[in-house]
Amino acid sequence: MTGLQDQPRLTPASRPRTAARVAAVQALFQIEQNGDRPDSVIEQFLLHRFGSTLDGASYEDGCIPEADTRLFTTIVRDTVSAHTSLTQTISETLPATWPIERLDPVLRALLMAAIAEARAGDAPAPVLINEYMDVAHGFFSGDEPRLINGVLDTVFKQMNATDGHDTKADSQPD
DSSP, X not given: OOGGGGOSSOOGGGOHHHHHHHHHHHHHHHXXXXXXXXXXXXXXXXXXXXXXXXXXXXXXXXXXXXXXXHHHHXXXXXXXXXXXXXXXXXXXXXXXXXOGGGSOHHHHHHHHHHHHHHHHTSSOHHHHHHHHHHHHHHHOSSSHHHHHHHHHHHHHHHHHHHHTOOOHHHXXXX
């Protein structure tokens, strides 16, 4: 067997939207850590990090093949433009003993990207939770994916309640 038949799951390279989310988290981290302008970072990714290279460079080499560049750009711009409200939303969800500044910067970028994407309303909450947990597993090997699951589940339920939506998951008794 060759190709996808050998792989139990699709890799991010064959999942353009997942690749875009990974790249968005990386870009948001870079923006926060270096104080770079969002448009400059987006341009860097579009010119130098996306697409296939002649030597077959991969994630380990700093390249992100086959990413949905439109989704990437939207996530980064939406996250940066809503930074203050996203920070507030995450802060209100975390325990008082765990301020947002205490979160790992990659974890913070991931949560902000996921919530910004959810606010855009283009993907259902369960899909986003699964996608961003997959992204988290690429960055973390500890309890961080569980934290992401809990925070996103809480925030998305609050968003649904605020928007007047009632989903099966929201209407189940606790």
